[in-house]
Amino acid sequence: MKNSFGRALKAFFGIKIRFWALILACILCVGVTYGLTVQRERGRIGSEDNYSQAMKYLEIKNALDEYYVGTVDEEAVSASAFAAMVAGLGDEWSYYMSPSEYSAYKLYSANQYVGLGVQVDKDAETGGLKITGINAGTPADNAGLEAGEIILSVNGQDITTMTVGDARSFISSNLGESVKLHIKNKDGDEVDVSVNCELVYTNPVSYSMRGGSVGYVKIANFSSGSAEAAVKAVENLLGQGAMGFVFDLRTNPGGLLSELAEFLDYLLPSGTMYISVDKSGAETAVESDSVCLDMPMAVIVNADTYSAAELFAAALQDYNWADIIGERTTGKSRSQQTVELSDGSAIHLSTARYLTPMRVDLAEQGGVIPDQSVALTATGDAQLDAAVSAVQWQF
Numbered sequence: 001m002k003n004s005f006g007r008a009l010k011a012f013f014g015i016k017i018r019f020w021a022l023i024l025a026c027i028l029c030v031g032v033t034y035g036l037t038v039q040r041e042r043g044r045i046g047s048e049d050n051y052s053q054a055m056k057y058l059e060i061k062n063a064l065d066e067y068y069v070g071t072v073d074e075e076a077v078s079a080s081a082f083a084a085m086v087a088g089l090g091d092e093w094s095y096y097m098s099p100s101e102y103s104a105y106k107l108y109s110a111n112q113y114v115g116l117g118v119q120v121d122k123d124a125e126t127g128g129l130k131i132t133g134i135n136a137g138t139p140a141d142n143a144g145l146e147a148g149e150i151i152l153s154v155n156g157q158d159i160t161t162m163t164v165g166d167a168r169s170f171i172s173s174n175l176g177e178s179v180k181l182h183i184k185n186k187d188g189d190e191v192d193v194s195v196n197c198e199l200v201y202t203n204p205v206s207y208s209m210r211g212g213s214v215g216y217v218k219i220a221n222f223s224s225g226s227a228e229a230a231v232k233a234v235e236n237l238l239g240q241g242a243m244g245f246v247f248d249l250r251t252n253p254g255g256l257l258s259e260l261a262e263f264l265d266y267l268l269p270s271g272t273m274y275i276s277v278d279k280s281g282a283e284t285a286v287e288s289d290s291v292c293l294d295m296p297m298a299v300i301v302n303a304d305t306y307s308a309a310e311l312f313a314a315a316l317q318d319y320n321w322a323d324i325i326g327e328r329t330t331g332k333s334r335s336q337q338t339v340e341l342s343d344g345s346a347i348h349l350s351t352a353r354y355l356t357p358m359r360v361d362l363a364e365q366g367g368v369i370p371d372q373s374v375a376l377t378a379t380g381d382a383q384l385d386a387a388v389s390a391v392q393w394q395f
Helices: 002-045 048-067 074-087 099-109 164-172 226-239 257-267 307-318 382-392
Strands: 095-097 112-115 118-122 129-134 150-154 178-184 190-196 198-201 205-210 214-219 244-248 271-278 283-288 297-301 323-326 334-340 346-355
Touching (some): 074 095, 074 346, 095 099, 099 112, 099 334, 112 164, 118 164, 205 226, 214 226, 214 382, 226 257, 244 382, 257 283, 271 307, 297 307, 307 323, 323 382
Antiparallel strands (some): 112 198, 129 150, 150 178, 178 190, 271 346, 334 346
């Protein structure tokens, strides 16, 4: 009897111990799993500070969802928060792009956009879009649109109260379709014109001969394809007998450093074209080979000459390879990297600064200082005239 009772008691306590051991194991498992999950999420987010800030964003977002009396526009709230994070850097060259803005940016960087093939500005009198230029071979050109005409409505939608950006977006939403424009022509008559809305390629380079023997090359930007187009322009003008060149970089917003380097390498002799400095202070010198174009040159710049365009002018100036004509440039000696995010949006961040061949930081100097300061006149083009004369003087 005693042995039987002892065995029963032992069995009872054995079951109880195994039960509590199982409970303890479950608690440990949950704890470890939670800890690993938190650790993994913290690892994805980054530092402890980043994790805390991410949690604070969620805390604010939850408060909006729970307490705000109106309707929360999830997309607008999130986009504003993301944009504000980058804006908080205080760097005017760094910014956030929504998925649609990033798509448009990629087209722009490839010298493409969705539209009609016109340059427009807001017309002060009517509020419509005044056509200031037509790109050759585009739908607008094929439809017979002319500079000076004013677009008042698109597909019956009044655009006179829209901003230029909103009107462009409204037009581009009709990709692959024909849009009906209600236009006020140069005679003051109002007519309807149908124009296809397409993916338009804009050639960033135009050229012509000036003064009989000076090749004039206008470079609108240093985005994709600009270097190849500029080289072709120079060689075409050489074939026409050009003895020197004027490069017009007025209102050039810059672009890709790879395009800049390709064209500078074509022009300059052996040596450093520019120096890139990353956030750690490490320097990378970008070099030109010995093949060059040794001819009289001038570069026209203005206050809206930015970034890679400034570096182009500065490099030629440092080598005494060209006279710089016009106005002091912006002073943007920072390069940006576009980081694409998982939802198709992106952030455009300043990730390096660059120096001219003579190690000048254009941001600190306040831009490229022209060799010859010339203001743009109300009539004619005094800057272009001065640049042509500077080249001709060297013949």
